[in-house]
Amino acid sequence: MxxxxxxxxxxxxxxxxxxxxxxxxxxxxxxxxxxxxxxxxxxFAPSNYFGVVERLVRFIFFFAYELFLANLRVAYEVLTPRHNMHSRVIALPLRARTDFEITALAILISLTPGTLSLDVSADKRVLFIHAMFAEDEEEVRKDIQNNLEARLLAIWRQQPSQ
Amino acid sequence: MAQNLSAFLMFLGALLMFIAALGVARMPDLFTRMHSSTKSATLGVGLIMMGAAFHFGEVGMTMRAVAIIVFLFLTAPVAAHMLGRAAYFAGVPLWEGTLSDALRGHYDRRTHRLLSDETVQEQLTEGDTAS
Amino acid sequence: MILWLTIGFLVAAVLLCLFRVARGPSLPDRVVGLDLLSSVTVGFIAVYAVVSGEMIYIDVATVLALIAFLGTVAFAYFIEKGGMPWRKT
Incomplete structure (x- = not known):
């Protein structure tokens, strides 16, 4: 800081x-x-600052790419006449703990490919999302946890490695 | 050059908004319609604002465009979340092609609280069918 | 030329939103239509500001973007807290 x-x-x-x-x-x-x-x-003393900035910039680029893909995919689905979607409501166990982390994750999920966050359980452990292209439920869950959530949480959780 | 870029950005934004509106008009159920409106519409307005900022090329205009874009990216998912939650709670039907519904039975009808898996499991073992 | 094409797409978007608002079938569906309609209007005002060369219209777009969000949230609150005229219970 x-x-x-x-x-x-x-x-x-x-x-x-x-x-x-x-x-x-x-x-x-x-x-x-x-x-x-x-x-x-x-x-200076070892600081998280450089790591945070680097991961933040990487995340912004990663997310811009995802947002672009999201729009292409939804646009394709809208423009082709047949509905070949596989929509589901999925329960997603959260690793994010604080209110800020959950809010950020929910907003980002709403903006990425074919997923829309619906609600968080009252004890803040499960996020319910509506997915549009979910032939395999487990695959969607793994994709969000390993890509979006892991990258987002790493921004401020990961410690400096000097 | 700046004029062409601005016109192109605004055209792209308008195209995205048209696709969003088309999605809202012809998707089969409420939730898929919201997919279409949150994603494409926010990016569409963002592109149009960027185009307008390039067109005027002034500091105040650019700040306003950035403010609108940031605000939309923060509020559109929040609005979608609130509306989706309210609609699910009010019993709007899902599309018949929906494969599974993890939310079913997780809402406490009386207190409007959303229960997580463990709590529902406990209730079901007590022989009390929620929902 | 390309600006008129832009406006054409936006007008088509407004008409499609109005179709959804009129068609329903439930209140949340209409609210989705209205929400998108307000977004399209924000974009429309920005395009009109460019066409007319008046920067002041962008302020209108800013205010509309702020108000539209409140409208959607108010509708969602209303739907959740009881107004469900399409349900027959």
């Missing part, structure tokens, strides 16, 4: 020194500050 503040400070310093106050320049300053901090990372 301290490194994040240092990064913002570096970005502001870059903006004030270059004298152009625009969002694009602020973003550029943030990137340069991040690079500078990354190069000198051995000077």
């Amino acid at each position: 301290n490194l994040f503040l240092a990064n913002i400070l570096l970005a502001l310093l870059w903006v004030s020194l270059s004298g152009v106050f625009s969002p694009a320049n602020l973003l550029f300053g943030f990137l340069i500050g991040y690079l500078a901090l990354f190069v000198s990372r051995r000077a």
Whole structure:
């Protein structure tokens, strides 16, 4: 977290020194500050910051790709005249524990291929989802747990490996 | 160049919204209709907003477009979740092609609480048929 | 030219949404139609802002995007807490 503040400070310093106050320049300053901090990372105590940023960026790209696939698949299903869907309501045991983790996972599930989160059980252990292309129930469950949930939780749970 | 990109993005967004609306019009049951409307419509509005931001090319406009996109990506799944839950609870029928329904019997009709597997198992062994 | 095609697709989307709103068969189905209709309207306003060159319309789209979500949530709450006129019990 301290490194994040240092990064913002570096970005502001870059903006004030270059004298152009625009969002694009602020973003550029943030990137340069991040690079500078990354190069000198051995000077600080081991921190989760670089790992979190790297995994977050990877996750955003992974998710954008999934969102693209989701739209292609649903569009194909809508445009072809016959319904060859296999829809099911599936119970998905959760590894996410806090409210924030469950909310994030539910939102992301709603936006990815053929799945829609319906409700969380009152004890927060099971998420019920409606899946559109679920010939094999177990396969859908494994896919969400190993890809989406594991990657999402790893963003802030995984510890630095220095 | 920026104008062409903006027009192309907006066209793509409109196409996605058309597909979403087509899905809402011809999918067989409520839940598959919601699949179509949450995914395609959010991405469609996002693309249109990006196109408008490219067209005007101003800072305030870009900020507004980003704000709308972020807001839609946060709220569309929440709206779908609330509506899906309410509809299931109110007894809207599922499509006859639905293969299995893990939710059946998990709702407590009186308190509106959703039970997880273990609790339902306990109730069923007590000989009390939920739902 | 491509802008008119864009508007054409949006008009078709509005008509399809209205078809679902009119057809039903249940209240949640109509609400899905209305929800999508509001999204399409947000997109429509943004396209109109580009066509007319007036940036101020984008503010209208922002407000509509905020309000539409509240509308859907209110409907969902209403459906869950009792208004089920299509059920014969």
